[in-house]
Amino acid sequence: MASNQNPISAIDMLTSALRSNIIPNQEYLLQGSVIDSSAEVLHNRLRGLCDAAETGPETFHDHEMCFSLKASSPGGTPQQQQSFLLRVRRALDHPEYPWQLRYLGQPELGEKNQPTVLRSCIDIACTPNVVEFLSELGCRIEFEYVLKGYLFRKGRMKVTMSKIFRMGQAKSPDSLEAMTGSYLVELSLLAPSGQDAVADEIKVFAEQLRPLVHLEKIDYRRLQSYS
């Protein structure tokens, strides 16, 4: 295997990629839900609208864990702790696939005319010892769940229809209880920052799914005030 004539350092490559704005580190997102009894109708509509209609959508069965890294600010109260969240996801139906480590920034809802939620997002494939790595790094597991559902694609957009399951007492992926009587529907696209035209692409597609499902920007702060 021939190597580069003059290898550029990885940090220099990353810096130049960041400057040229080619790293897809922004997620444009819309979410909604559909009750189980109506899920099949939505499934068929998505099958018709999305790519690869003949082969059918991919199914997935993932286990996701959310970790947090907290450092207390000197002299600060517990509320002033800086917190950094990381998610680890693995495919239960394909144990040979790499695990995925994901960083998600704070979601920005923006103005009323901003069609989608915007959040920074870094997806990193890694080896299965990532949980041990994060524990030694100082992270603590916050929560975990299992997601089972369907994955559709339309161009650069990704649509998932999935059911969330709570991990059973035995903590094994086989003992699952569904958390809701509905499917979570997510429409997202990963792109470099500043490509706001893609948000309109998502909005147009979301319109085509009405009235089966209403995909909209979810305000997490309002959700937290209910709990």
Place this chain on the structure above:
Amino acid sequence: MGVIVLQLFAVPEGKSGPQVIDILTKRVTSLGGVLSGSFMVDCETYTSVASLGATRSVHLLHNSETPASVFALLEAASGNKTVALVADNLFDLLMLKLSNFYQAKKQTKIESRGPRFEAGDFLVKLGSVTMGPAFKGILVEVEYQACSLPAACWDLIREFMQGFLGGCVPSTPPQYIQNRFGDMLGPIDGINQYLEQFNAFRKTTGIR
């Protein structure tokens, strides 16, 4: 995938790093080695901030031989365990985002860089190790690509290495290889050896 062995080559009195590389280059090419570009292995270390508790270090290494990967070696707080994570290039971006928790000390960034030769099933890399502007020594990497089991090929590797490095190559394998003599080795084992060598270079003032 192959067995990677690192060998420190002491710089003789009165000679400079580039002169030693020239001498070794002539020896490798006379053994049939063909120059095929250059290589670089670098290491940046991040240390945890005090508010995170016991001090932990994350060493981020990159190897031009595996350009799509980043090796993150985490030294556990207890000091007796290292967890080696292999991830995509974007892991570098994640470490930058973690700057409130793990901070890089710029002056400890260390790299080994130089010409790369192919000699049949062997890959030979003659690295000049530098830390910032300071030259620290010569580190030679030899990889025997045809076999991943040290027990089956150590003698062949040693004979090949002694052919151009001379007596500085010991007859017993390095401790790292001895501890894994019967195991299948891969790129992470080369990286672990680089980290051991880089840590030794960092502790030495002047040329090793």
